[in-house]
Amino acid sequence: MTTIEAAIAYVEKLFRNNSGGHDAAHTMRVYQNALRIAQSAPDCDREIVALAALLHDADDHKLFRTENNANARAFLNAHSVEKTERIIEAINAVSFSQNRGRRPETLEGQIVQDADRLDAIGAVGIARAFAFGGEHGRSLNDTIQHFHDKLLLLKNEMNTPAAQSLAEERHAYMLDFLTQFTKETESARREAFICPPDKNA
Numbered sequence: 408m409t410t411i412e413a414a415i416a417y418v419e420k421l422f423r424n425n426s427g428g429h430d431a432a433h434t435m436r437v438y439q440n441a442l443r444i445a446q447s448a449p450d451c452d453r454e455i456v457a458l459a460a461l462l463h464d465a466d467d468h469k470l471f472r473t474e475n476n477a478n479a480r481a482f483l484n485a486h487s488v489e490k491t492e493r494i495i496e497a498i499n500a501v502s503f504s505q506n507r508g509r510r511p512e513t514l515e516g517q518i519v520q521d522a523d524r525l526d527a528i529g530a531v532g533i534a535r536a537f538a539f540g541g542e543h544g545r546s547l548n549d550t551i552q553h554f555h556d557k558l559l560l561l562k563n564e565m566n567t568p569a570a571q572s573l574a575e576e577r578h579a580y581m582l583d584f585l586t587q588f589t590k591e592t593e594s595a596r597r598e599a600f601i602c603p604p605d606k607n608a
């Protein structure tokens with residue numbers, strides 16, 4: 408078994424109890440996105456990109472109570488990966504810069520951040536947003552607000568040209584979705600006005 412295959416098995420086990428937006432399938436999509444972006448970035452270290460993508464949510468504070476990237480480190484140490492510190496740096500740059508609006512300093516961190524952001528937009532991004540809203544008891548309209556607050560901004564926040572171009576189609580799809588959503592909900596409001604609910608019902 409290669410280190411990559413072992414990392415895939417490790418995250419599948421780690422995320423077994425999670426559903427919706429943060430399951431092992433999210434990690435696998437981020438990994439695939441990262442490999443695609445890396446194809447257009449010949450200077451990047453592919454091993455760091457691949458392992459940082461696979462382990463990028465392994466110590467996410469929303470999911471795990473670990474300190475100092477304990478889950479990622481446990482895997483990397485068990486497999487004697489030599490670039491552990493650079494991989495951990497890339498993983499931490501993804502969430503750190505999300506919180507503070509800073510761009511990851513390394514190319515590998517930038518690629519994994521872009522890969523993670525691509526999974527927050529497009530059809531998958533729409534599905535994840537509503538899965539998140541459902542888990543948190545939010546209305547559909549509250550989740551629509553998240554598109555305007557965050558998801559529609561991501562296209563212009565990509566670090567790499569490859570991710571920018573991958574984001575275009577996904578962004579356009581979200582705009583279409585929002586147009587259709589507005590159309591359907593507006594007509595529902597109009598019909599309610601024409602035919603108000605029975606006050607005695």
Ligand code: ADP
Pocket residue numbers: 428429464467469523526527532535536537539540549550553558
């Ligand atoms: P990750 O850690 O993978 O970058 P997050 O934990 O920030 O992702 O978010 C997980 C998913 O939930 C994303 O698809 C994100 O768009 C969605 N999400 C986060 N906050 C909200 C919110 N307030 N409303 C709807 N969706 C949200």
Ligand code: NI
Pocket residue numbers: 433437463464523
């Ligand atoms: Ni993620």
